[in-house]
Amino acid sequence: MSPVFAHGQLRLYLLALLESGPKHGYELITALSARFDGTYRPSAGTIYPRLARLEDEGLVTRTDEERKSTYALTDAGRVELEARRDELTHLEEGISETVRDRAFQVRDDVRGSMRGLLKDLEEQARQARAAAKPGHDPSSDARRESHARWAEADGLLTRFRDEVRADLKRASAHGRVDSQTVEQVRRALDDARRALRDTLR
Numbered sequence: 001m002s003p004v005f006a007h008g009q010l011r012l013y014l015l016a017l018l019e020s021g022p023k024h025g026y027e028l029i030t031a032l033s034a035r036f037d038g039t040y041r042p043s044a045g046t047i048y049p050r051l052a053r054l055e056d057e058g059l060v061t062r063t064d065e066e067r068k069s070t071y072a073l074t075d076a077g078r079v080e081l082e083a084r085r086d087e088l089t090h091l092e093e094g095i096s097e098t099v100r101d102r103a104f105q106v107r108d109d110v111r112g113s114m115r116g117l118l119k120d121l122e123e124q125a126r127q128a129r130a131a132a133k134p135g136h137d138p139s140s141d142a143r144r145e146s147h148a149r150w151a152e153a154d155g156l157l158t159r160f161r162d163e164v165r166a167d168l169k170r171a172s173a174h175g176r177v178d179s180q181t182v183e184q185v186r187r188a189l190d191d192a193r194r195a196l197r198d199t200l201r
Helices: 009-018 025-035 044-056 075-083 085-131 140-173 179-200
Strands: 060-065 068-073
Touching: 009 025, 009 044, 009 060, 009 068, 009 075, 009 085, 025 044, 025 068, 044 060, 044 068, 068 075, 075 085, 085 140, 085 179, 140 179
Parallel strands: none
Antiparallel strands: 060 068
């Protein structure tokens, strides 16, 4: 995937998030993840160095309380934010487009995996139907062949399940699994189940 923010954009967006009031670093990370519908979640190693630079530039202040640091806009930070309001509007439009693109990519990845599975299982079903045609002598060799094909198809299902689980686990680790993603996965699986049932009838 292409970078979420161009040079300097994350810096501007952090100022925008602080406009509503002081926030902890974790709150900023969570707010960014929510804005991207879970398709992007910045790491602490991305956010805190930028907050430190904003502090060095006098655009934010940091208040340390126990084990948490709270960040707030300074007057200079508000002046810069206001001066770049048009740029921020353009950035918001770009974020909306990025969220849509990332959601479509998750959907397309799931559908691509489904198509590969369907192709393999359709071939197995075709061979099973050919073996079951009238006049066919169900010899022990044929039964063994049928069982071997069933085991192969069952293995394909297991492999598909494991691969999708691994993909979901990686996406979840990066904060990219939200309600929209789950709904897209549910629809793709429903479509695949219906297609498989039609194939195996």
